[in-house]
Amino acid sequence: MTTEPVGGRALDTFGALISDTFQEARARWLFWGLFGLSTLLILIFLFVLKIDLVEGAISILGIERTAQAVSIQAFVRKSYSFISMFLYVWGTLLAIFASSGLIPSVLEPGRIALLLSKPVSRPILILGRYVGNVLVIALNHIYLVGAIWIIIGIKTHIWEPRFLLAIPSCLFIFSVLLCMVTLIGVVTESAALSVMVTVALMVISAILAQRQFVMRLLSSEWSRDLWRALYWIFPKFYDLATVMMHSILFDRNVEWITPLWTSTAFALVTLFGALFIFSRRDF
Amino acid sequence: MNAEYAIETVQLGKTYVSRFRGRKIPAVSDLSLRVPVGVKFGLLGPNGAGKTTFVKMLLSAVHPSSGSAFLFGRNSEEPEARRPVGYLPENHRFPTYLTGNGMLDFYSALSGLSHTERKRRVPELLELVGLRDWGDVRIKKYSKGMLQRLGLAQALIHRPRLLILDEPTDGVDPVGRRHIRDILDGLTGTGVTVFINSHLLGEVAAFCDYAAIVDKGRLVLEGKISSLTAGRGYRIAVSNLSEQGLANLRQAGAVIVASTAGLEVQAATCEQANQFIDVIRAAGALVESVEVSSSSLEDVFIRATQTGKAA
Numbered sequence: 001m002t003t004e005p006v007g008g009r010a011l012d013t014f015g016a017l018i019s020d021t022f023q024e025a026r027a028r029w030l031f032w033g034l035f036g037l038s039t040l041l042i043l044i045f046l047f048v049l050k051i052d053l054v055e056g057a058i059s060i061l062g063i064e065r066t067a068q069a070v071s072i073q074a075f076v077r078k079s080y081s082f083i084s085m086f087l088y089v090w091g092t093l094l095a096i097f098a099s100s101g102l103i104p105s106v107l108e109p110g111r112i113a114l115l116l117s118k119p120v121s122r123p124i125l126i127l128g129r130y131v132g133n134v135l136v137i138a139l140n141h142i143y144l145v146g147a148i149w150i151i152i153g154i155k156t157h158i159w160e161p162r163f164l165l166a167i168p169s170c171l172f173i174f175s176v177l178l179c180m181v182t183l184i185g186v187v188t189e190s191a192a193l194s195v196m197v198t199v200a201l202m203v204i205s206a207i208l209a210q211r212q213f214v215m216r217l218l219s220s221e222w223s224r225d226l227w228r229a230l231y232w233i234f235p236k237f238y239d240l241a242t243v244m245m246h247s248i249l250f251d252r253n254v255e256w257i258t259p260l261w262t263s264t265a266f267a268l269v270t271l272f273g274a275l276f277i278f279s280r281r282d283f
Numbered sequence: 284m285n286a287e288y289a290i291e292t293v294q295l296g297k298t299y300v301s302r303f304r305g306r307k308i309p310a311v312s313d314l315s316l317r318v319p320v321g322v323k324f325g326l327l328g329p330n331g332a333g334k335t336t337f338v339k340m341l342l343s344a345v346h347p348s349s350g351s352a353f354l355f356g357r358n359s360e361e362p363e364a365r366r367p368v369g370y371l372p373e374n375h376r377f378p379t380y381l382t383g384n385g386m387l388d389f390y391s392a393l394s395g396l397s398h399t400e401r402k403r404r405v406p407e408l409l410e411l412v413g414l415r416d417w418g419d420v421r422i423k424k425y426s427k428g429m430l431q432r433l434g435l436a437q438a439l440i441h442r443p444r445l446l447i448l449d450e451p452t453d454g455v456d457p458v459g460r461r462h463i464r465d466i467l468d469g470l471t472g473t474g475v476t477v478f479i480n481s482h483l484l485g486e487v488a489a490f491c492d493y494a495a496i497v498d499k500g501r502l503v504l505e506g507k508i509s510s511l512t513a514g515r516g517y518r519i520a521v522s523n524l525s526e527q528g529l530a531n532l533r534q535a536g537a538v539i540v541a542s543t544a545g546l547e548v549q550a551a552t553c554e555q556a557n558q559f560i561d562v563i564r565a566a567g568a569l570v571e572s573v574e575v576s577s578s579s580l581e582d583v584f585i586r587a588t589q590t591g592k593a594a
Contacts (some may be wrong), residue, residue, distance in 0.1 A: 027380030
């Protein structure tokens with residue numbers, strides 16, 4: 001057997017797993033479906049959405065402002081932050097639907113046995129899939145957000161690079177939620193259940209984030225403690241969206257560290273759980 | 284553990300536990316087996332005997348409940364232990380979105396072949412299994428026999444020292460079966476250990492040097508096929524046997540089969556053969572010939588699995 005040094009071999013193996021994920025995404029039409037829907041959205045921005053900048057007055061999304069009434073720069077930023085919020089929700093949902101089948105498909109009998117017979121550790125098999133999945137979605141996010149940024153830039157002549165923060169923001173929350181998709185996929189081998197649980201997680205996380213309001217409604221201390229505990233445990237889907245919007249608006253007072261580390265902790269625990277269960281399972 | 288053995292298992296066992304009732308279902312029990320390097324070994328057993336579970340434990344797809352499995356002296360749970368192994372699973376499901384070239388490239392990358400080596404080996408292996416012109420075709424268009432040959436190419440591409448084949452000719456037509464057999468015959472003398480898990484006794488008998496029979500998760504018989512099937516009985520060719528002689532033989536417990544040359548009396552032991560010969564001669568019939576007959580592997584298999592002990 002002619003083989004490469006161990007480091008090169010490991011990279012080759014990881015590369016092969018990532019490339020396989022791309023090929024499967026393409027063959028299942030997920031790749032083209034995602035890019036098709038993104039293109040549709042880009043075309044809407046390009047042809048349908050009215051954005052005009054004439055002699056110091058700007059109109060975006062049907063709202064008009066003049067230079068006298070408000071800073072045009074600030075107005076564009078605000079518009080960007082709303083658009084980014086829309087892309088955050090839309091892009092994440094789309095990405096979860098597209099990714100849900102990619103873990104269960106690997107676990108099909110007859111396919112997994114052959115993969116496990118190779119000199120590759122079980123965690124690497126799953127991590128290769130995970131990273132491949134994130135890269136597929138990253139490409140789509142770069143395409144979607146980048147194209148919209150260019151369109152708005154050309155139409156308004158205002159180039160606001162902070163809008164591009166939507167790319168890492170969307171990708172980060174997707175990577176966190178993909179850990180849950182992976183966990184459910186590894187445990188149940190069901191794509192549908194992966195979607196159901198992950199979307200439920202998004203919704204519950206958004207509800208839990210309304211804690212200031214809910215605390216006033218809860219009558220007992222233990223229920224408030226439970227709410228707080230759940231809020232800290234769950235990923236911060238809503239809070240991270242708020243962080244993204246405020247970052248685009250140049251708001252320096254936004255608290256971003258807590259949502260970031262708690263969501264990262266959730267992702268790590270969930271992913272390690274998935275890897276642990278996958279390593280222990282019989283196929 | 285000893286690296287002289289391609290496969291060595293020590294009291295290997297697997298008990299499945301049903302999820303809700305917690306009922307224990309033993310699939311493999313205390314199975315100790317040694318497969319020397321370079322031999323062709325057949326694993327036989329009725330359906331549900333635990334053969335596939337055993338093979339999956341060798342490849343670490345199933346974790347043993349007890350005991351250990353070693354490949355060339357390394358614990359099979361270590362990924363590196365599986366590097367010299369080529370495997371063709373039963374009921375495989377190769378990714379249908381890949382072409383023949385893509386599939387071989389993917390699995391050989393996982394087996395640790397370098398990019399340059401893969402570029403060279405993929406066409407070589409496609410040629411070997413007779414799929415040279417199919418490399419660029421998606422494998423969803425392949426027939427069952429072609430898929431099986433492609434699977435064999437996948438198992439051989441990294442020049443394994445141990446080839447584990449789970450029902451390699453299952454569902455393949457006779458021509459395809461012959462092709463697979465020719466490819467495997469080509470490995471003779473190369474030092475590659477071939478381990479075949481099959482229910483096709485004729486195939487194992489024709490190809491393998493050694494066999495083990497597993498029944499209800501336990502090893503019931505193991506050895507060289509030539510030893511297992513040797514010296515199992517006697518055939519006595521008889522002519523001019525009267526009706527009375529025939530009745531006397533039947534009374535003595537002989538199995539009598541009509542053959543083209545007359546009658547054939549079958550005896551299980553040397554003593555029995557002599558006793559039958561006495562009866563035949565007393566009846567005034569002629570003993571045309573006496574032959575030591577060897578059992579077929581099928582006879583050995585049936586005896587082993589019906590009695591649950593060595594035949």
